[in-house]
Amino acid sequence: MANQRPRTAQQLARVAELRERGMTGPQIAKEMRLSTTRVEVLLRQAGFSGKVKQPERHGIPARWKAGCRCELCKNARRDYRQAEYQNARKRAIDAWEAGEHSPGPLCPCPACRKAAAVTLSARLERTQACAVEHGQPWTADEDEKALDRRFKIEDIARSLGRTYAAVANRRRYLARKRKTQRDQDDTLES
Ligand SMILES: [Zn+2]
Ligand SMILES: [Zn+2]
Numbered sequence: 001m002a003n004q005r006p007r008t009a010q011q012l013a014r015v016a017e018l019r020e021r022g023m024t025g026p027q028i029a030k031e032m033r034l035s036t037t038r039v040e041v042l043l044r045q046a047g048f049s050g051k052v053k054q055p056e057r058h059g060i061p062a063r064w065k066a067g068c069r070c071e072l073c074k075n076a077r078r079d080y081r082q083a084e085y086q087n088a089r090k091r092a093i094d095a096w097e098a099g100e101h102s103p104g105p106l107c108p109c110p111a112c113r114k115a116a117a118v119t120l121s122a123r124l125e126r127t128q129a130c131a132v133e134h135g136q137p138w139t140a141d142e143d144e145k146a147l148d149r150r151f152k153i154e155d156i157a158r159s160l161g162r163t164y165a166a167v168a169n170r171r172r173y174l175a176r177k178r179k180t181q182r183d184q185d186d187t188l189e190s
Contacts, residue, residue: 016046022058146170
């Protein structure tokens with residue numbers, strides 16, 4: 001491995017990257033304009049055992065749940081959530097049309113829609129009213145507060161003087177950052 005030519009090292013890295021994204025040997029060969037045999041050799045060298053006949057099961061919500069955040073799995077998860085939402089909404093509409101009222105944020109009846117709109121705008125108003133820190137950089141203290149799951153985002157927003165959206169975004173950002181850090185630590189330890 002030590003006197004491997006740079007070109008080979010580059011190809012190995014690329015092959016591994018594509019394989020991890022769920023591409024099959026033939027797909028990788030096509031993408032990299034290499035022969036399938038050459039790709040199989042590279043895959044073995046990169047530590048992927050045997051021939052790749054089946055794509056890895058990326059691009060399914062279960063894989064996302066298992067922790068994969070590749071584009072395929074993220075998209076699959078998003079599509080799944082959207083489909084779930086659409087189904088739930090359709091059920092609520094069907095129920096309403098069939099004369100069975102199941103009240104909730106998805107119900108199409110005027111009363112429920114009004115309630116949902118009021119909840120949302122009230123939440124936005126409450127946090128906007130005291131969002132005086134808008135646009136200010138986040139301090140370490142504020143980050144700790146934003147991540148504190150014991151409190152509702154709305155309450156944190158109020159106590160920090162930031163908007164609901166700002167706190168929600170910051171919380172997502174920090175969670176992602178911490179996860180990346182953990183993953184890196186794991187890689188270093190293993
Ligand atoms: Zn994946
Ligand atoms: Zn309703």
